[in-house]
Amino acid sequence: MQMRIFDSIQKRKVVFEPIKEGEVSIYVCGPTVYDDAHLGHARSALSFDMLNRTLKALGYKVTMAKNFTDIDDKIINKMHNSNKSLKEITDYYIDRYLSEMEALGVKRADIEPKATESIDAIEQMINSLIKKGCAYRVDNGDIYFDTSKDNRYGTLSHMVNNEDDMQSRICQSDQKRDPKDFALWKACSEPEICFDTTLGKGRPGWHIECSAMIEKHFDNKGEYRIDIHGGGADLLFPHHENEASQTRCATGCEIAKYWMHNGFVQIDGEKMSKSLGNSFFLKDALGVYGGELLRFYLISVHYRNDFNFNEEDLLSTKKRLDKLYRLKKRVYGIKSGTLDSEFKDTLLEAMSDDLNSSKALSVIDTMVSVANDRLDKEPKNRQFKQAIVANIEYIDTLMGFGGSDPFEWFQQGISDEQKSKINKLIAQRGEAKKAKDFKKADEIREELLGMGVQLMDTNEGTKWERVDR
RNA sequence: GGCGCUAUAGCCAAGUGGCUAAGGCAGGAGCCUGCAAAGCUCUGAUCCCCGGUUCGAAUCCGGGUGGCGCCUCCA
Incomplete structure (x- = not known):
C-alpha cells in the first residue's frame, strides 16, 4: 500500500x-x-x-x-x-x-x-x-x-x-x-x-x-x-x-x-482570538470534554479543510464514539484475537489517501454496525469477539482513540459512592421486575434517569450509562 | 489592492469525470423489549447560480454570488 x-x-x-x-x-x-x-x-x-x-x-x-x-x-x-x-x-x-x-x-x-x-x-x-x-x-x-x-x-x-x-x-x-x-x-x-x-x-x-x-x-x-x-x-x-x-x-x-x-x-464561524472572548484554550476544552473525544471530534474533518468548532457538533460526534464503546462493552474481558484483515486494509487505505480521517471514521462505523449485527445473531461466537477486540486495538494504534475502558467511558465523573447507590437501585428494580411489579421498576428507572443515569437491560444483565442532558 | 481556499440533504462531513453521491447526528417506520434504552433493518440530496468542454460532470474550464484565509505575530 x-x-x-x-x-x-x-x-x-x-x-x-x-x-x-x-x-x-x-x-x-x-x-x-x-x-x-x-x-x-x-x-x-x-x-x-x-x-x-x-x-x-x-x-x-x-x-x-x-x-x-x-x-x-x-x-x-x-x-x-x-x-x-x-x-x-x-x-x-x-x-x-x-x-x-x-x-x-x-x-x-x-x-x-x-x-x-x-x-x-x-x-x-x-x-x-x-x-x-x-x-x-x-x-x-x-x-x-x-x-x-x-x-x-x-x-x-x-x-x-x-x-x-x-x-x-x-x-x-x-x-x-x-x-x-x-x-x-x-x-x-x-x-x-x-x-x-x-x-x-x-x-x-x-x-x-x-x-x-x-x-x-x-x-x-x-x-x-x-x-x-x-x-x-x-x-x-x-x-x-x-x-x-x-x-x-x-x-x-x-x-x-x-x-x-x-x-x-x-x-462558531469566527476566527479564534482573545479579543472575541471565545474560549479557545485547549485546557478549557480538555476540562469539559476530555482529550479522547476532542481528538475524535477534531479528526472527523479532513486535516486540510478549515474546522468550525461548535459544541453542538461536538456532542453529536460524541454519540458516534459512544457506539464504538458500546461495542467494546459487548466484548469486554475477551482476549484479543486475529485482526479482520479486510477492515484493517480498508482503514489503512483511507488514512493512506492523504490522511482521509473522515473516511476512516466511516469505515469504523461500518465495522461497528456489522459487528453488532453479527453479535446479535451469534452471541456465542468467541472467535468473532476476539476479532472485534483486535479491530478495536488496531483503531487505537492507528487512530488514537478507543483505548479506554468502556465502562469507565460511560461513567466518567461519577463517584464510587454514587455508583454503589446506583447499583443498589438497580438491584431493587431487578427484584421488582422479577415480581412483575413493573410500576415500581419503572419508578426506579425514572429516579435513576433523574440522576442522569440511563438503564439498559441486556442479556448480560442491567447496564447503565451516564447521560448528559 | 495582490494571492489563495471553499460552497454536497435540517446539521456535521467524505467523494474531484462514468455502476444506486460514503458515514455520523437529528427526524420517521419497523424488529427486539413487560415498557424503555441500546442494537439492527428500512427511509432523505436534480451536489450555490449561469454558461462551456465531453458520449457522459457534484467532479474539468469561464463568469457570477456567498463564506473564509494569507499578504503584519500566528497552528
Missing part, C-alpha cells in the same frame, strides 16, 4: 516517495511558548500525529521533529510584564503543551529541539549566509536575509509581492533593503535574552531556527534535507518561504521534498 499526500507546493495529491527507502523524516513547526495552547495547536499536532501513525503503520521508520520556539518578542514581553525569567515562562508552557498533547493522544516527537538550545546551528547558518552574500548587517547590529539573492524566492508560496502595497505596511524606520527581507539575528544587550556569539550579542529571528534545527538534526546530504515539512496553513507565507530560501542559499539544497499544511480552526 502506498502513501499519497497533498503537497502544498505542487497543489495536488502525489505518491509519497521517501528520500531513503523505508525511512521518513518529518519536521513540524511547533508552538511559540508564551501562552497556553489553543485548539489550532491541537489541530496541527493531531494532523501530523495521524501522519506519523499512518506512516508507521505502513512500515516506515519515522523520525519526527517538532520544535519549541522559546525565544521571541512575545515571550520577552511576557517576561517583562510578569517578572518571571524567560526559562520559567517557557518551561511552564512547554510542560503544559506536552501534557495537553498527551491528553489528546499525540505521540511525542522523536526530536524536540528548542531555539535556545540550537544557537550553535543558527550561528553557523547565519555565518554561512553572510559568507555567501545572502545576508547583511544594518547599523543597529541586526542581520537580515537578502531575498533578492534567491531567484527562487516566492516559488514555494506563489506569493507575488506587490511593491506598492507592501510599502504601506513597512515601518518607516526599518533599515531593510527590501520589504521582503527578514531578520535573521536581532542585536540586543539584555543578558537574559541574548547570546554572545560571533554574530555579536543578540538573539535569533524566528525563521532561521527551523532551517538551522533541520541542518542540525537531519543529515540527508542529497537534493533534500527532509522528506516532509509540516505546519499550519498560515505558515506557508512568509515562514516556510523564508525557511526554504535560507536553506537553499546556505546549503544549495532544498529543505523539504514535500510540504503539508493543515487547515484552521474557527469557533
Whole structure:
C-alpha cells in the first residue's frame, strides 16, 4: 500500500516517495511558548500525529521533529510584564503543551529541539549566509536575509509581492533593503535574552531556527534535507518561504521534498482570538470534554479543510464514539484475537489517501454496525469477539482513540459512592421486575434517569450509562 | 489592492469525470423489549447560480454570488 499526500507546493495529491527507502523524516513547526495552547495547536499536532501513525503503520521508520520556539518578542514581553525569567515562562508552557498533547493522544516527537538550545546551528547558518552574500548587517547590529539573492524566492508560496502595497505596511524606520527581507539575528544587550556569539550579542529571528534545527538534526546530504515539512496553513507565507530560501542559499539544497499544511480552526464561524472572548484554550476544552473525544471530534474533518468548532457538533460526534464503546462493552474481558484483515486494509487505505480521517471514521462505523449485527445473531461466537477486540486495538494504534475502558467511558465523573447507590437501585428494580411489579421498576428507572443515569437491560444483565442532558 | 481556499440533504462531513453521491447526528417506520434504552433493518440530496468542454460532470474550464484565509505575530 502506498502513501499519497497533498503537497502544498505542487497543489495536488502525489505518491509519497521517501528520500531513503523505508525511512521518513518529518519536521513540524511547533508552538511559540508564551501562552497556553489553543485548539489550532491541537489541530496541527493531531494532523501530523495521524501522519506519523499512518506512516508507521505502513512500515516506515519515522523520525519526527517538532520544535519549541522559546525565544521571541512575545515571550520577552511576557517576561517583562510578569517578572518571571524567560526559562520559567517557557518551561511552564512547554510542560503544559506536552501534557495537553498527551491528553489528546499525540505521540511525542522523536526530536524536540528548542531555539535556545540550537544557537550553535543558527550561528553557523547565519555565518554561512553572510559568507555567501545572502545576508547583511544594518547599523543597529541586526542581520537580515537578502531575498533578492534567491531567484527562487516566492516559488514555494506563489506569493507575488506587490511593491506598492507592501510599502504601506513597512515601518518607516526599518533599515531593510527590501520589504521582503527578514531578520535573521536581532542585536540586543539584555543578558537574559541574548547570546554572545560571533554574530555579536543578540538573539535569533524566528525563521532561521527551523532551517538551522533541520541542518542540525537531519543529515540527508542529497537534493533534500527532509522528506516532509509540516505546519499550519498560515505558515506557508512568509515562514516556510523564508525557511526554504535560507536553506537553499546556505546549503544549495532544498529543505523539504514535500510540504503539508493543515487547515484552521474557527469557533462558531469566527476566527479564534482573545479579543472575541471565545474560549479557545485547549485546557478549557480538555476540562469539559476530555482529550479522547476532542481528538475524535477534531479528526472527523479532513486535516486540510478549515474546522468550525461548535459544541453542538461536538456532542453529536460524541454519540458516534459512544457506539464504538458500546461495542467494546459487548466484548469486554475477551482476549484479543486475529485482526479482520479486510477492515484493517480498508482503514489503512483511507488514512493512506492523504490522511482521509473522515473516511476512516466511516469505515469504523461500518465495522461497528456489522459487528453488532453479527453479535446479535451469534452471541456465542468467541472467535468473532476476539476479532472485534483486535479491530478495536488496531483503531487505537492507528487512530488514537478507543483505548479506554468502556465502562469507565460511560461513567466518567461519577463517584464510587454514587455508583454503589446506583447499583443498589438497580438491584431493587431487578427484584421488582422479577415480581412483575413493573410500576415500581419503572419508578426506579425514572429516579435513576433523574440522576442522569440511563438503564439498559441486556442479556448480560442491567447496564447503565451516564447521560448528559 | 495582490494571492489563495471553499460552497454536497435540517446539521456535521467524505467523494474531484462514468455502476444506486460514503458515514455520523437529528427526524420517521419497523424488529427486539413487560415498557424503555441500546442494537439492527428500512427511509432523505436534480451536489450555490449561469454558461462551456465531453458520449457522459457534484467532479474539468469561464463568469457570477456567498463564506473564509494569507499578504503584519500566528497552528
